[in-house]
Amino acid sequence: MSSQRRTKMKVIVLGAGVIGVTSAWYLAKAGHEVTVIDRQPGPALETSFANAGEISPGYSSPWAAPGIPLKALKWMFQRHAPLVLQPRLDMQRLGWMAKMLANCTSAAYAVNKSRMVRIAEYSRDCLDDLRAETGIRFDERSQGTLQVFRKQEQMDGAGKDIEVLKADGVPFEVLDRAGCVAAEPGLASSADRIVGGLRLPGDQTGDCFKFTNNLTRMAEALDVTFRWGVSIDALEAEGGRITGVRTDKGRLTADRYVLALGPHSPQLVRHLGLKLPIYPLKGYSLTIPIEDEGRAPVSTVMDETYKVAITRLGDRIRVGGLAEIAGYDLSLNDRRRATLTKSVTELFGGAGDPAKAEFWTGLRPMTPDGTPIVGATPIPNLYLNTGHGTLGWTMSAGSGRVLADLISGRGPEIEADDLGYARYVKGTKSRESGKLSPANA
Known part of the structure; x- marks a missing residue:
């Protein structure tokens, strides 16, 4: 040098x-x-203020994926859609969307997910080193991420992600319904809503703010x-x-x-x-005080149906997710709040009162790949x-x-x-x- x-x-x-x-x-x-x-x-x-709280290298996946264009069309007619496109003529948005659609192929998805997992896995290792060096605290937990599937077709569709995880040497567990409840006991009362899950034991959680x-x-x-x-x-x-x-x-x-x-x-x-x-993708979160420990998550649970993350942060539950293509608008949308509330109530009902939640929105800087x-x-x-x-x-x-x-x-x-x-x-x-x-x- x-x-x-x-x-x-x-x-x-x-x-x-x-x-x-x-x-x-x-x-x-x-x-x-x-x-x-x-x-x-x-x-x-x-x-960075009130994001979902996940440190999830294994779940690092591009939104641009095979099948997303068709799913996006279906989501347009759903009340609780994970992706919402606000109608507006915006050349920057149209150009970005065209680039994103070009990445919705199997080959592009595999390449993009692999490099995202690479930087994310490295980042988790750097964070572990930083924690060891400094003793920094942030409501951290190291108990993995559980992606839960409500439909068998979702579980079957996880195969492409599993292949990438295998190729990159990322530990994972494919769980049936009972395995999901064993990993996250708070799901016991909602077990009939899920068919199985994909658990990434190396993932972590923490309060980014x-x-x-x-x-x-x-x-x-x-x-x-x-x-x-x-x-x-x-x-x-x-x-x-x-x-x-x-x-x-x-x-x-x-x-x-x-x-x-x-x-x-x-x-x-x-x-x-x-x-x-x-381009900015608008996301939302709820922060709910925990009222019943036994019904709360112990780490992060990803609700695949609504693309919502439900994360334990100390004595709070952070419910974050959704993607709204609405430019730089930062207004709070009660319809998105209803989607977050639906997800957390159906999976962890009774853990906390969503009516007492802090509701927040922020803009994520998204690249097309x-x-x-x-x-x-x-x-x-x-x-x-x-x-x-x-x-x-x-x-x-x-x-x-x-x-x-x-x-x-x-x-x-x-x-x-x-x-x-x-x-x-x-x-x-x-x-x-x-x-x-x-x-x-």
Whole structure:
């Protein structure tokens, strides 16, 4: 490694959700001088605030899958559909949807799921290391994920996922109804609603908001500077490089810049010629106080019918999921609340009162192939860590570590070329240098 690559650099991270804060942590651990900018008054107050709470590498799957176009048509006429498309003429949305539909093939699904599982499995390992090093607490549990099937056809359709899990060496268990109840005793009263399940014992749970806030305090102890309430106006560029960040509180400069603004990432770099295929998918959650421990989940249960995750977070149940294609609208929809309530009541009725729940919505930064965009760009000092969709919490530690390694001139511990922006640029591929180059180079 050259002395140039070992040089301490000033790095500005744009965004203080779980992705931005983990990026800052690993960059600071690598010896860099880090500043994080966010428009909110504190960390994890947007997409990372009240997500489903899953750390589920084995369940890392792209929404673009074989059969999804037909299912989407059927969902249009269902009251409790897991995917909702709000009618509106939006060229950005139409372009993104076309790219997503192009990924709804068996071959594309296998490739996309495999690389998503790769970064997610690595991320869980990085999180385990971080926990061991720091003792960070976040209502964490390590008791797996149980995907429950209400219909036999759903269980039969899990075969494609199982093949990918086998290929990637991810532990799993196929359970009958009794096996599901043994894994999650709270399902006993609703056992007649399910036919079986797929359990991933290596998955974990935890409160993303608590984690991000605690890691922020630990990063401050490493001299990371957090600038709250600062709105980013633009990235300035000259001579093919970023020269500064213009904000409502003045101009900031650094040697390297990291874009971690989730669903708001594309707008900030469009004028630089970067077309990030990221679109916001609106998700919802309920946070319900537990009233009967015996009826509550012990970990995460995925309700395959409604694509809803029901997760134990300390003395609360987090019910999260659904995907609404509605642009940047953040209004709360009572119809979506009814779907979340239906799922948790049918499976864990009596565990808590949904009427006492906190209802929340947030925007997930979704790529058409489901894989995040982590790494370099054609602009030498601009890096990306964005587009994690519904899996930002699951993939956060690993993405932050990969990014810090790339910026520091180290080869990541996992294959990372296919995680970068270059996969969206025809005829190019990533290089460790971060520049795009001919695919046969």
